[in-house]
Amino acid sequence: MHIQGMAAIITGGGSGLGAATARHLASAGAKVAVLDINMDQARGVAAEIGGIALECDVTSDLSAEAAIGQARTAHGPARISVCCAGISESRRMVDRNGPAPLAHHQRLVDVHLVGTYNICRLAAADMAACEPLPDTGERGVLINTASIAGFDGPAGAITYDAVKAAIAAMSLPMARELSRHAIRVMAIAPGIFKTPMAAGLRQDYIDEMTQAIPFPKRFGEPAEYARMVETILTTPMLNGETIRIDGGLRMT
Template sequence: MEMKNCAAIITGGASGMGAATARMLAKQGVKVALFDVNKEAAQKIAAEIDGFAVTCDVTQAESVESAAAEAQKQHGPARICINCAGIVHGRRMVSQQGPMPLDEFRKVIEINLLGTFNVMRIAAANMMPLPTLGESAERGVIINTASVAAYEGQIGQTAYSASKGGIVSLTLPAARELAQFGIRVMTIAPGLVDTPMFSKISPEARASLEAMVPFPKRLARPEEYAMLVQQIIENPMLNGEVIRLDGALRMQPK
């Protein structure tokens, strides 16, 4: 799909992979709307790329519907939807403190999985009435973010892996459902990505993590996620699939 002059929404666009994707899309002439709970941080990125920022809680139907309406007023209907909003989580199902609180598990599922679906359904509904583009007769593309933890979840990642595994599982049925409307659905499953989360760990811990990646022996860069997003948008045959972005990494039990 030709990106120039299209409108896009990016959840979790205030930092990390979302911000890198926002910058990439803006360089390609895309009108970018950033949905994030941290509006101040999102506004900084929006100002940098001449985009639009709106406060959005992806777990709430009304919040997503309102944000999508605001973005549409600003940029027109979005043909590109990138779901980067999510949280990381690490806690054993049963620890010395007892069973994991159920509300803790529920929160991870609600933000990562329910939040992704919530945005998908609104984005798809808004894409369906749009005129088709080009020879492939596309109307839009939705790209979600899972994790290699969906496949090799480590000890303490039951909640996180379940949430990301759900995103992996919904990819194909969503793509099949939306195919008749010319809307593609893809998922990226990153490995270890150099986001602000890794700035808090020691140099020794970082080196240990980098050593786990077969090649290249380093953490992935947010810009490499954005590069893959660009390839997915531009290649109409990429549909209904999950692509790992991990340097051949396979996570160990712990």
């Protein structure tokens, strides 16, 4: 799919990987709607790129329906959906205070797994109602954000690892189901990227992780994630798969 002139919705677009994607797609000519729960950040990014900022809590059906409806009214139905909304908040299942509160597990499941599914179901319905594009025959592309944690299973983050594995696992069945609508589905599994989410990591963990990356020995730049989004959008044979971008890192 070419990007010029396409309507795009990006959840978590107010920060980090989503903000970099919003900037990159806007610079490639897309009409970008920045969906985020944090409106100050979303407005900042939207103002910078000439897009629109829309309040959206991805865990809520009503909030997501309203935001995607407003994006549709402003830009037409989105043919590009990129889900970057997320929280880290990892913790041990059992620590010295006893078992983790179940609400912690439920919150991560809600934001990552329910949130991604929620946006995909609404975006895909809009895409399915579009005409196929004349050059590639596609109607749209859904891109979700997993994590290498979903494959490598680092300790101390059971729920985060599990929801990221689930997001990766959704790519193939979603691509198969949506193939009759000519909609592609991909996930990106980043290693460790320089975003506000990673800013909370302890320095000794950062040093250890950086050393463990075969090459290049640095954290990923959000712009590198955004370029992967562009590659997926412009390469029709990419479908039903999850791509790791991690410099070869395997987490322990």
